[in-house]
Amino acid sequence: MKREEICYAKKVLRTMHPLYNLEIEVCLPFLDPCIGVARRNCCPRKEVDEEERKGLADADQLKQKDIELQLDGERGPDEPLFDFFLEEGEDAMTRLGYGVVSYFSLIYTFLMIFGLISAINVPVMYYFGQWSAYDQSAQASMMTKYSVGNMGASEARCINLKMLSDSISIACNTGLVSEISHFGVYQKDSEADQRGLCTSEGVSISTGLSCDKLSSKEHPFYTDKLKACVGKKNCMVNNVHDYISIGSNGDGCHLAEKDYIFIQYNCKVSDAELTEKREQALLAGCVNIFCALSLLAVVSYRINSINVEKKEWDLQTVTASDYTLEMKLSEKQVT
Numbered sequence: 405m406k407r408e409e410i411c412y413a414k415k416v417l418r419t420m421h422p423l424y425n426l427e428i429e430v431c432l433p434f435l436d437p438c439i440g441v442a443r444r445n446c447c448p449r450k451e452v453d454e455e456e457r458k459g460l461a462d463a464d465q466l467k468q469k470d471i472e473l474q475l476d477g478e479r480g481p482d483e484p485l486f487d488f489f490l491e492e493g494e495d496a497m498t499r500l501g502y503g504v505v506s507y508f509s510l511i512y513t514f515l516m517i518f519g520l521i522s523a524i525n526v527p528v529m530y531y532f533g534q535w536s537a538y539d540q541s542a543q544a545s546m547m548t549k550y551s552v553g554n555m556g557a558s559e560a561r562c563i564n565l566k567m568l569s570d571s572i573s574i575a576c577n578t579g580l581v582s583e584i585s586h587f588g589v590y591q592k593d594s595e596a597d598q599r600g601l602c603t604s605e606g607v608s609i610s611t612g613l614s615c616d617k618l619s620s621k622e623h624p625f626y627t628d629k630l631k632a633c634v635g636k637k638n639c640m641v642n643n644v645h646d647y648i649s650i651g652s653n654g655d656g657c658h659l660a661e662k663d664y665i666f667i668q669y670n671c672k673v674s675d676a677e678l679t680e681k682r683e684q685a686l687l688a689g690c691v692n693i694f695c696a697l698s699l700l701a702v703v704s705y706r707i708n709s710i711n712v713e714k715k716e717w718d719l720q721t722v723t724a725s726d727y728t729l730e731m732k733l734s735e736k737q738v739t
Contacts, residue, residue, distance in 0.1 A: 427440070427443065429443070502713070502714060502717040502718075505717075506710060506713065506714075510706060513702060513706060517698065517699060517702050520698075521695045521698070521699070524691055524694070524695060525691060525692070525695070528684075528687065528688045528691050528692075529550040530550075531684045531687070531688070532549070532550050532551060532552060532554050532555060532684075532688075533549050533550045533554065535554045535555045535556055535578065535681075536554070536556070536577055536578065537553060537554045537555060537556030537557075537577045537578050538553065538554050538577070539577060540575070540577055552685065552688060555578070555681050555684070555685070556577055556578030556579070556673070557578065557673060558578075558579055558670070558671060558672045558673050559578075559579075559670075559671050560585070560668060560669070560670050560671075561576070561668070561669055561670075561671060562602035562666060562667070562668045562669075563666065563667045563668075563669075564600070564602070564664050564665075564666045565664065565665055565666075566661065566662060566663070566664055566665075567589070567648075567650055567659050567660065567661055567662070567663045567664065567665055568650075568661045568662075569644070570642070570643065570644050570645050571640060571641065571642050571643075571644065572640075572641040572644060572665075572667065573638070573639075573640055573641075574630075574633050574638070574639045574640075574641060574667065574669060575637065575638040575639070576637050576638075576671035577671070578671060578673055578677075579637075579671040579672045579673040579674065579677070580635055580636060580637050580671065580672060580674070581633050581634055581635065581636055581637070581639065581669050581670070581671060582634065582635075582669075582670045582671065582672035583634065583669065583670045583672075584621075584626065584630045584631065584633065584634065584667065584668075584669045585603075585668050585669060585670060586602065586603045586619070586666075586667075586668040587618075587619060587625075587626065587630060587665070587666060587667045587668065588611070588615070588616075588618055588619035588665070588666060589611070589613060589615050589618055589619075589648065589659060589663060589664065589665050589666070590611035590612060590613060590663065590664055590666070591611060591612030591613050591660075591663050591664075592612075592660075592662045592663055592664065593612075594610055594611055594612030594613075595609050595610045595611075595612070596609050596610065596611040596612065597612075597664065601666065602666050602668045603668060613657060613658075613659070613663070614655065614656045614657055615653065615657035615659070617655060617657070618648055618653065618657065623647070624647050625644075625647035625648055628647065629641045629644075629647065630667065633669070644665070648665065
Protein backbone atom coordinates (compact mmCIF):
# COMPACT_ATOMS: atom_id res chain seq x y z
CA MET A 405 0.00 0.00 0.00
CA LYS A 406 1.34 3.40 -0.99
CA ARG A 407 1.96 6.20 1.47
CA GLU A 408 -0.64 8.51 -0.10
CA GLU A 409 -3.28 5.78 0.04
CA ILE A 410 -2.68 5.35 3.77
CA CYS A 411 -2.92 9.08 4.34
CA TYR A 412 -6.17 9.31 2.39
CA ALA A 413 -7.60 6.50 4.50
CA LYS A 414 -6.69 8.48 7.60
CA LYS A 415 -8.66 11.44 6.33
CA VAL A 416 -11.69 9.26 5.58
CA LEU A 417 -11.59 7.84 9.10
CA ARG A 418 -11.30 11.27 10.69
CA THR A 419 -14.41 12.34 8.82
CA MET A 420 -16.43 9.29 9.86
CA HIS A 421 -15.41 9.10 13.53
CA PRO A 422 -17.19 11.85 15.52
CA LEU A 423 -14.76 11.93 18.48
CA TYR A 424 -11.51 11.36 16.61
CA ASN A 425 -10.10 14.85 17.19
CA LEU A 426 -11.03 15.06 20.86
CA GLU A 427 -8.52 14.27 23.59
CA ILE A 428 -9.22 11.12 25.60
CA GLU A 429 -9.61 13.10 28.83
CA VAL A 430 -12.41 15.09 27.19
CA CYS A 431 -14.26 11.91 26.25
CA LEU A 432 -13.50 10.28 29.63
CA PRO A 433 -13.44 13.13 32.19
CA PHE A 434 -12.36 10.88 35.07
CA LEU A 435 -8.95 10.57 33.33
CA ASP A 436 -8.36 14.33 33.32
CA PRO A 437 -6.68 14.55 36.78
CA CYS A 438 -3.85 12.29 35.57
CA ILE A 439 -3.72 12.28 31.75
CA GLY A 440 -5.13 15.78 31.22
CA VAL A 441 -2.77 17.48 33.67
CA ALA A 442 0.23 15.59 32.29
CA ARG A 443 -0.71 16.49 28.70
CA ARG A 444 -1.13 20.19 29.46
CA ASN A 445 2.07 20.54 31.48
CA CYS A 446 4.52 17.93 30.25
CA CYS A 447 3.56 16.65 26.82
CA PRO A 448 2.88 19.33 24.21
CA ARG A 449 1.40 18.32 20.86
CA LYS A 450 3.77 16.60 18.46
CA GLU A 451 4.44 18.39 15.20
CA VAL A 452 3.61 16.54 12.01
CA ASP A 453 6.78 15.44 10.23
CA GLU A 454 7.66 16.25 6.64
CA GLU A 455 6.78 12.76 5.39
CA GLU A 456 3.27 13.12 6.83
CA ARG A 457 2.88 16.55 5.19
CA LYS A 458 3.85 15.20 1.78
CA GLY A 459 1.58 12.16 2.15
CA LEU A 460 -1.42 14.30 3.07
CA ALA A 461 -0.80 16.58 0.13
CA ASP A 462 -0.84 13.59 -2.25
CA ALA A 463 -3.96 12.30 -0.51
CA ASP A 464 -5.95 15.30 -1.76
CA GLN A 465 -5.44 14.05 -5.32
CA LEU A 466 -6.58 10.53 -4.44
CA LYS A 467 -9.72 11.88 -2.79
CA GLN A 468 -11.23 12.47 -6.20
CA LYS A 469 -10.67 8.81 -7.20
CA ASP A 470 -13.07 7.42 -4.55
CA ILE A 471 -10.52 5.02 -3.05
CA GLU A 472 -11.95 3.34 0.06
CA LEU A 473 -9.44 2.39 2.76
CA GLN A 474 -9.84 1.55 6.44
CA LEU A 475 -6.79 2.69 8.40
CA ASP A 476 -6.46 5.12 11.31
CA GLY A 477 -4.19 8.15 11.33
CA GLU A 478 -3.50 11.72 12.44
CA ARG A 479 -4.79 15.08 11.25
CA GLY A 480 -2.67 16.84 8.65
CA PRO A 481 -1.34 20.41 9.04
CA ASP A 482 -3.72 21.89 6.44
CA GLU A 483 -6.78 19.91 7.44
CA PRO A 484 -9.29 21.95 9.51
CA LEU A 485 -10.16 20.59 12.96
CA PHE A 486 -13.86 19.88 13.23
CA ASP A 487 -15.50 21.76 16.11
CA PHE A 488 -18.09 19.73 17.96
CA PHE A 489 -19.45 22.79 19.74
CA LEU A 490 -19.65 20.98 23.05
CA GLU A 491 -21.76 22.94 25.47
CA GLU A 492 -20.55 23.60 28.99
CA GLY A 493 -20.84 20.43 31.04
CA GLU A 494 -21.81 18.30 28.03
CA ASP A 495 -20.38 14.78 27.92
CA ALA A 496 -18.66 14.12 24.61
CA MET A 497 -19.59 10.46 24.76
CA THR A 498 -23.27 11.34 24.24
CA ARG A 499 -22.41 12.09 20.61
CA LEU A 500 -21.83 8.36 20.08
CA GLY A 501 -25.41 7.39 20.94
CA TYR A 502 -27.19 5.62 23.74
CA GLY A 503 -25.36 2.30 23.37
CA VAL A 504 -21.96 3.74 24.31
CA VAL A 505 -23.43 5.91 27.07
CA SER A 506 -25.29 2.93 28.54
CA TYR A 507 -22.14 0.80 28.40
CA PHE A 508 -20.05 3.28 30.39
CA SER A 509 -22.92 3.86 32.80
CA LEU A 510 -23.04 0.12 33.45
CA ILE A 511 -19.27 0.05 33.99
CA TYR A 512 -19.54 2.86 36.56
CA THR A 513 -22.37 1.03 38.33
CA PHE A 514 -20.38 -2.19 38.61
CA LEU A 515 -17.32 -0.23 39.71
CA MET A 516 -19.29 1.25 42.59
CA ILE A 517 -21.04 -1.96 43.66
CA PHE A 518 -17.84 -4.04 43.59
CA GLY A 519 -16.01 -1.29 45.46
CA LEU A 520 -18.75 -1.40 48.11
CA ILE A 521 -18.54 -5.21 48.28
CA SER A 522 -14.76 -5.01 48.72
CA ALA A 523 -15.13 -2.46 51.53
CA ILE A 524 -17.72 -4.63 53.33
CA ASN A 525 -15.39 -7.64 53.13
CA VAL A 526 -12.41 -5.85 54.68
CA PRO A 527 -13.35 -6.84 58.28
CA VAL A 528 -13.89 -10.43 57.12
CA MET A 529 -10.48 -10.52 55.46
CA TYR A 530 -8.97 -9.03 58.62
CA TYR A 531 -10.36 -11.91 60.70
CA PHE A 532 -9.02 -14.47 58.21
CA GLY A 533 -5.59 -12.82 58.27
CA GLN A 534 -5.29 -13.35 62.04
CA TRP A 535 -4.94 -17.12 61.59
CA SER A 536 -1.84 -18.95 60.42
CA ALA A 537 -2.77 -22.02 58.36
CA TYR A 538 -0.73 -20.79 55.35
CA ASP A 539 2.21 -19.26 57.21
CA GLN A 540 4.51 -22.16 56.35
CA SER A 541 3.25 -22.64 52.79
CA ALA A 542 5.82 -21.42 50.28
CA GLN A 543 3.43 -21.85 47.33
CA ALA A 544 0.65 -19.70 48.80
CA SER A 545 0.24 -16.21 47.33
CA MET A 546 0.16 -13.04 49.41
CA MET A 547 -3.64 -12.77 49.20
CA THR A 548 -4.14 -16.39 50.28
CA LYS A 549 -3.57 -15.29 53.86
CA TYR A 550 -6.82 -13.32 53.73
CA SER A 551 -8.97 -16.22 52.49
CA VAL A 552 -11.16 -18.57 54.51
CA GLY A 553 -8.60 -21.36 54.03
CA ASN A 554 -6.17 -19.53 56.33
CA MET A 555 -8.42 -20.43 59.29
CA GLY A 556 -7.20 -24.01 58.98
CA ALA A 557 -8.68 -27.15 60.52
CA SER A 558 -7.70 -30.35 62.28
CA GLU A 559 -5.43 -32.38 60.04
CA ALA A 560 -2.94 -35.23 59.84
CA ARG A 561 0.61 -34.23 58.89
CA CYS A 562 3.66 -36.22 57.86
CA ILE A 563 7.40 -35.57 58.00
CA ASN A 564 9.95 -37.44 55.84
CA LEU A 565 13.64 -36.76 56.49
CA LYS A 566 16.89 -38.43 55.59
CA MET A 567 18.72 -40.18 58.39
CA LEU A 568 21.57 -37.74 57.85
CA SER A 569 19.62 -35.18 59.92
CA ASP A 570 19.89 -35.38 63.70
CA SER A 571 16.99 -33.00 64.44
CA ILE A 572 13.29 -33.09 63.53
CA SER A 573 10.81 -30.21 63.80
CA ILE A 574 7.22 -31.16 64.55
CA ALA A 575 4.77 -28.28 64.24
CA CYS A 576 1.09 -27.50 63.63
CA ASN A 577 -0.05 -24.43 61.70
CA THR A 578 -3.43 -24.69 63.43
CA GLY A 579 -4.25 -26.49 66.64
CA LEU A 580 -1.94 -28.61 68.78
CA VAL A 581 -0.24 -31.97 68.34
CA SER A 582 -2.81 -34.44 69.68
CA GLU A 583 -1.17 -37.74 68.78
CA ILE A 584 1.93 -39.28 67.19
CA SER A 585 0.13 -41.89 65.14
CA HIS A 586 2.92 -43.55 63.14
CA PHE A 587 6.69 -43.40 62.80
CA GLY A 588 9.42 -45.57 61.38
CA VAL A 589 12.12 -45.88 58.71
CA TYR A 590 12.37 -47.08 55.10
CA GLN A 591 15.13 -47.60 52.58
CA LYS A 592 15.84 -45.17 49.77
CA ASP A 593 14.35 -46.22 46.39
CA SER A 594 12.24 -48.89 48.08
CA GLU A 595 8.54 -49.35 47.34
CA ALA A 596 7.75 -47.28 50.44
CA ASP A 597 9.98 -44.46 49.16
CA GLN A 598 8.35 -44.46 45.72
CA ARG A 599 4.84 -44.30 47.23
CA GLY A 600 5.69 -41.77 49.91
CA LEU A 601 4.92 -44.06 52.86
CA CYS A 602 3.84 -42.31 56.05
CA THR A 603 2.33 -45.14 58.11
CA SER A 604 3.54 -48.35 59.66
CA GLU A 605 0.22 -50.18 60.04
CA GLY A 606 -2.44 -51.56 57.75
CA VAL A 607 -0.28 -51.58 54.59
CA SER A 608 1.68 -54.26 52.78
CA ILE A 609 4.34 -52.04 51.25
CA SER A 610 7.95 -53.11 51.44
CA THR A 611 10.22 -50.69 53.29
CA GLY A 612 13.35 -52.52 52.18
CA LEU A 613 14.43 -52.81 55.82
CA SER A 614 13.88 -55.15 58.77
CA CYS A 615 13.33 -52.43 61.35
CA ASP A 616 9.79 -53.05 62.61
CA LYS A 617 10.89 -52.58 66.21
CA LEU A 618 11.74 -48.93 65.49
CA SER A 619 8.02 -48.31 64.78
CA SER A 620 6.89 -49.51 68.19
CA LYS A 621 5.50 -47.01 70.67
CA GLU A 622 7.45 -48.85 73.35
CA HIS A 623 10.71 -47.81 71.69
CA PRO A 624 12.68 -45.15 73.65
CA PHE A 625 12.53 -42.82 70.64
CA TYR A 626 8.78 -42.53 71.18
CA THR A 627 8.66 -42.59 74.97
CA ASP A 628 11.54 -40.17 75.51
CA LYS A 629 11.22 -37.85 72.50
CA LEU A 630 8.03 -38.02 70.45
CA LYS A 631 5.59 -38.42 73.32
CA ALA A 632 6.81 -35.14 74.80
CA CYS A 633 5.53 -33.28 71.71
CA VAL A 634 1.88 -34.17 72.38
CA GLY A 635 -0.08 -31.09 73.44
CA LYS A 636 2.38 -28.62 71.89
CA LYS A 637 2.11 -26.40 68.81
CA ASN A 638 5.83 -26.61 67.99
CA CYS A 639 8.31 -29.22 69.10
CA MET A 640 11.97 -29.78 68.22
CA VAL A 641 13.23 -33.34 68.51
CA ASN A 642 17.03 -33.35 68.88
CA ASN A 643 19.65 -36.10 69.14
CA VAL A 644 17.69 -38.49 66.94
CA HIS A 645 20.79 -40.61 66.34
CA ASP A 646 21.03 -41.38 70.05
CA TYR A 647 17.88 -43.51 69.63
CA ILE A 648 17.94 -44.45 65.93
CA SER A 649 21.54 -44.61 64.86
CA ILE A 650 23.09 -44.75 61.42
CA GLY A 651 24.46 -48.25 60.97
CA SER A 652 23.41 -51.32 62.90
CA ASN A 653 20.39 -51.12 65.25
CA GLY A 654 20.29 -54.83 66.10
CA ASP A 655 18.07 -57.65 64.82
CA GLY A 656 19.29 -57.14 61.23
CA CYS A 657 18.22 -53.47 61.10
CA HIS A 658 20.94 -51.55 59.30
CA LEU A 659 20.41 -47.88 58.32
CA ALA A 660 22.40 -45.69 55.92
CA GLU A 661 22.58 -41.91 55.73
CA LYS A 662 20.46 -41.92 52.55
CA ASP A 663 17.59 -43.86 54.20
CA TYR A 664 14.51 -42.03 55.50
CA ILE A 665 12.70 -41.62 58.80
CA PHE A 666 9.01 -40.70 58.78
CA ILE A 667 6.68 -39.38 61.48
CA GLN A 668 2.90 -38.99 61.10
CA TYR A 669 1.08 -36.90 63.69
CA ASN A 670 -2.34 -35.30 64.13
CA CYS A 671 -3.00 -31.61 64.68
CA LYS A 672 -6.29 -30.99 66.45
CA VAL A 673 -8.09 -27.67 66.90
CA SER A 674 -9.38 -27.06 70.42
CA ASP A 675 -13.12 -26.65 71.08
CA ALA A 676 -12.70 -22.99 72.03
CA GLU A 677 -10.74 -22.22 68.84
CA LEU A 678 -13.23 -24.19 66.77
CA THR A 679 -16.13 -22.17 68.22
CA GLU A 680 -14.36 -18.90 67.38
CA LYS A 681 -13.70 -20.05 63.82
CA ARG A 682 -17.32 -21.07 63.35
CA GLU A 683 -18.51 -17.64 64.50
CA GLN A 684 -16.17 -15.91 62.06
CA ALA A 685 -17.19 -18.26 59.25
CA LEU A 686 -20.85 -17.51 60.00
CA LEU A 687 -20.11 -13.78 59.83
CA ALA A 688 -18.30 -14.24 56.51
CA GLY A 689 -21.21 -16.25 55.13
CA CYS A 690 -23.79 -13.62 56.13
CA VAL A 691 -21.69 -10.80 54.68
CA ASN A 692 -21.25 -12.57 51.35
CA ILE A 693 -24.94 -13.51 51.14
CA PHE A 694 -25.76 -9.82 51.64
CA CYS A 695 -23.22 -8.87 48.94
CA ALA A 696 -24.67 -11.42 46.51
CA LEU A 697 -28.24 -10.18 47.08
CA SER A 698 -27.09 -6.57 46.67
CA LEU A 699 -25.39 -7.40 43.38
CA LEU A 700 -28.50 -9.21 42.10
CA ALA A 701 -30.66 -6.24 43.10
CA VAL A 702 -28.37 -3.79 41.26
CA VAL A 703 -28.30 -5.97 38.13
CA SER A 704 -32.09 -6.31 38.17
CA TYR A 705 -32.47 -2.54 38.61
CA ARG A 706 -30.14 -1.81 35.69
CA ILE A 707 -31.98 -4.24 33.42
CA ASN A 708 -35.28 -2.51 34.11
CA SER A 709 -33.86 1.03 33.98
CA ILE A 710 -32.15 0.47 30.63
CA ASN A 711 -35.50 -0.04 28.91
CA VAL A 712 -36.79 3.25 30.34
CA GLU A 713 -33.57 5.15 29.56
CA LYS A 714 -33.60 3.91 25.98
CA LYS A 715 -37.10 5.30 25.39
CA GLU A 716 -36.23 8.61 27.07
CA TRP A 717 -33.12 8.88 24.90
CA ASP A 718 -35.16 8.35 21.74
CA LEU A 719 -37.64 11.04 22.79
CA GLN A 720 -34.86 13.54 23.52
CA THR A 721 -32.85 12.92 20.35
CA VAL A 722 -35.57 12.30 17.76
CA THR A 723 -35.66 14.86 14.92
CA ALA A 724 -37.63 15.40 11.76
CA SER A 725 -34.82 13.81 9.77
CA ASP A 726 -35.58 10.47 11.41
CA TYR A 727 -38.96 10.43 9.63
CA THR A 728 -38.00 12.27 6.45
CA LEU A 729 -37.19 10.76 3.09
CA GLU A 730 -34.99 12.79 0.77
CA MET A 731 -35.57 12.33 -2.96
CA LYS A 732 -34.10 14.11 -5.94
CA LEU A 733 -36.82 15.34 -8.33
CA SER A 734 -36.25 16.52 -11.84
CA GLU A 735 -37.71 19.76 -13.11
CA LYS A 736 -40.15 17.74 -15.20
CA GLN A 737 -41.43 15.87 -12.15
CA VAL A 738 -41.94 19.09 -10.24
CA THR A 739 -43.90 20.79 -13.02
